[in-house]
Amino acid sequence: MTPGLLIILSGPSGTGKGTVCDILSKNNPSLVFSISMTTRPPRPEEKEGKNYFFVTEHKFKKMIEEEAFLEWAKVYGYYYGTPRHNVEINLTEGKDVLLEIDTQGAKKVKSNYSKGVFIFLLPPSLQELRRRIEERGTEDPEKIQERFSAASLEILEVEYYNYLTVNDIPERAAQHIRSIIEAEKCRVNRNKGLIDRLRRGELIQCP
Incomplete structure (x- = not known):
């Protein structure tokens, strides 16, 4: 079986990653959204087991010791991580897995999964980015400024990624990402087994 x-x-914070991921997950049943774990408190609209697994710092650190994370990072004073087990099982079963993670975590994943597809989501403008952060209404002005300043620098991390897309309209950004996924599935170096099957006289289909 071809791995997923x-x-x-x-x-950056405020680009709408969660919204775009929701659109991708709803319209693509073969895409598994990996749920991250965090020590930060949930926002009003977030649900346990859907947006994140919310845990104590003590439990998170214990899982770090057990090497239970594919990647983890401390961002804005809170820990975030991707549980390793479910990701690896789904990939082995041929399912595509989507990780929504920060740039620190992405670099760690890239060192272990060089064949991963790395996509960076940009805001249409810095003014719009700040508006989105403020619109959440969950943080004080000092925290908002901290996030905005960090986001302005984080944009420079785009050079470590394979693709970029702009989230001016979430549905359009999601469609761009779908197109990237479809193109990646057709790469020759991901389909060596397909060529072998064709040469053996077997019937093949588009990946």
């Missing part, structure tokens, strides 16, 4: 694609989506 590992798709990594990153972008």
Whole structure:
């Protein structure tokens, strides 16, 4: 069986990564959204087991010791990580797995999964980015400025990624990402087994 694609989506806080991931997951049943774990408190609209697994710092650190994370990082004072087990099982079963993680985590994943598809989500403008961060209404002005300043620098991390897309309209950004996934599935170096089957006289289909 051909292993699934590992798709990594990153972008500054406020670019709308969660919204785009929701659109991708709803319209593509073969795409598994990997749920991250975090020590930060949930936002009003977030649900346990859907957006994140919310855990204590003590439990998170214990899982670090057990090497239970594919990647983890400390961002804005809170820990975030991707549980390793489910990701590896889904990839082995041929399912595509989508990770929504920060740039620190993406670099760690890239060192272990060089065949991953790394996509960076950009805002249409810095003004719009700040508006989105403020619109959340979950943080004080000092925290908002901290996130905005960090986001402005984080945009420079795009050079470590394979692709970029702009989230001016979430549905359009999601469609761009779908197109990237379809193109990646057709890469020759991902389909050596397909060529072998054709040469053996077997019937093949488009990946």
